Amino acid sequence: MPAAVPVLSVVVPMYDEEDVLPIFFERMHPLLDSLGISYEVVAVDDGSRDATATLLTETVKTWPQLRLVRLLRNSGHQAALSAGFRRARGEYLVSIDADLQDPPEVIAELLAAARDQDVDVVYGVRSDRSSDTWAKRTTARMYYRLMCRLVGREIPFDAGDFRLVSRRVVDAVNALPEDGRVFRLVIPWLGFPSTAIRYVRAERAAGVTKYTLRKRLGLAFDSVTAFSAAPLRLATWLGLLGGLVSCAVVVGALVIKLAGRSIPGWTSTVLAVAVIGAIQLLCLGLLGEYVARLFQSSQKRPQFLVGYDSLEDPGHHTYAEALESSDPEQR
Ligand code: UDP
Numbered sequence: 001m002p003a004a005v006p007v008l009s010v011v012v013p014m015y016d017e018e019d020v021l022p023i024f025f026e027r028m029h030p031l032l033d034s035l036g037i038s039y040e041v042v043a044v045d046d047g048s049r050d051a052t053a054t055l056l057t058e059t060v061k062t063w064p065q066l067r068l069v070r071l072l073r074n075s076g077h078q079a080a081l082s083a084g085f086r087r088a089r090g091e092y093l094v095s096i097d098a099d100l101q102d103p104p105e106v107i108a109e110l111l112a113a114a115r116d117q118d119v120d121v122v123y124g125v126r127s128d129r130s131s132d133t134w135a136k137r138t139t140a141r142m143y144y145r146l147m148c149r150l151v152g153r154e155i156p157f158d159a160g161d162f163r164l165v166s167r168r169v170v171d172a173v174n175a176l177p178e179d180g181r182v183f184r185l186v187i188p189w190l191g192f193p194s195t196a197i198r199y200v201r202a203e204r205a206a207g208v209t210k211y212t213l214r215k216r217l218g219l220a221f222d223s224v225t226a227f228s229a230a231p232l233r234l235a236t237w238l239g240l241l242g243g244l245v246s247c248a249v250v251v252g253a254l255v256i257k258l259a260g261r262s263i264p265g266w267t268s269t270v271l272a273v274a275v276i277g278a279i280q281l282l283c284l285g286l287l288g289e290y291v292a293r294l295f296q297s298s299q300k301r302p303q304f305l306v307g308y309d310s311l312e313d314p315g316h317h318t319y320a321e322a323l324e325s326s327d328p329e330q331r
């Protein structure tokens, strides 16, 4: 069964990537072979609904280093990465997108940097984002600014999820108890010695983005709540501000009343109620978010469920066959 531990594990999360996979294999296979080291490609199929699983199981037959790990359902990019981190066996681990936006040729540079400079993390940093849309560049910039502030550590600007980490880092990440981890924050936060390699981010080779606005917002939200109590503090400040405003309103109302110029204070009442109500709701909402996080992590539900790993299936039955097989002895 499993051969000796490979030097390099390449973790590739993929969700509905049938369009890009043939190009991906064509470019990745010769490239990794040419590195002259033992490797495995851990393709984490994040519950794809298209032909991704079929393409993978077909290719596993002709590319023994390719390994298919299939999650039972779509769990999201970061969860798929978590699954890859758990399952990968290599001394070094490179995470890369399936859409060839991160040039696989850079993997050799990442590896060389890690070995020459004896560091545990090598970030791939985008030196040019001109292939991204204006809206995406702007939101990305805002995201990194905010994150540097919240995490309170140097986060490599414009570094995504294309990076190399050593086994030490993989083990440290796997040992973290938290769910919903955001790799691009957790890894700088761990603080292992690191360096960065610049590369030009290409356009998606085929297919469309699998990161919907909803998933993007979810990532931003996870990033903030996972690393910082700042929103809670914001709630406190807003609450204080609201308190001051309502004090001023009360004093003002009293002054007007004492001056005998009091008119039925409909406007001020409504204003005060609205302002205070809004602030209270906001604070409650923020508290609720953290309570919800506590609740979720106290449930200890698995973040992903692995349905299939080709490493445990030496005959390379396809995933579909394994599911269809009603013979319990074959399962
Ligand atoms: N991805 C995933 N699960 C998801 C969404 C995305 O595994 O729910 C994978 C996707 O297949 C790709 C990587 O995450 O390999 C990055 O996604 P994408 O290229 O669509 O994002 P973008 O580059 O547009 O930010």
Ligand code: MG
Pocket: 097, 099, 101, 204, 209
């Ligand atoms: Mg992409």
